[in-house]
Amino acid sequence: MAAGPQIAKRAPVMVMWNRRELSEILNVYGRYVAMGEWKDYAIDGLATNAVFSIFRRASEVPMFAIVKTPADAQRQGMYKVVAVDGQVLKRGHELPQVLRVFEKKRFSVVD
Template sequence: MTLQTPTPFPPPQPPQEQVTFDRKELGALTRLYGQFVSAGEWRDYGISFLREAAVFSVFRRFAESPLYRIEKRPKLRDKQGLYAVVGMDGYILRRGNDLGQVLRVLEKKLIRAVE
């Protein structure tokens, strides 16, 4: 009978940093989402927390590609702005360091003329 030495567990890896939205940012995003849901424009959303970005995506229907993506990229804070609203076609509609100002590009779409 031979004895085998136990193999040690691999050393613990440092946790991967993720970019997230804080409570205030999520409050602003869900408030805007609720306004569009009540207007019948949006029906679903998705949130992704990645290593380089946090993304809030809104959908007209569940199985479609997102209408808009609101992205938070901390590496672009000093260059182009922390937040960006990206359209369905990939074009950046607005970019800046203030989330409220960036979301105004979407709030303009909510205003309609009433007959």
């Protein structure tokens, strides 16, 4: 029996943060760590999006998630900030504009 053409399987391409994006996110994160409001973070690279999760304590669920979804780039924008309850707080095409949701005058953490 003749072998058919072999189809090369590609490993799934993961979406991840680039250096510029991480720098912008970590600048905001660092300010809130200095204020004692945020304690930990996690970075996930998935098949469809990249997620930067922000925790008040490491043992809790994330307070916020900053999500990068390249498939949404032509629609609502590639970036969004999601609260713990799943509510989208800000969405847009540019990461610095989306991160403005964390400006102290517009946002405060309530216990």
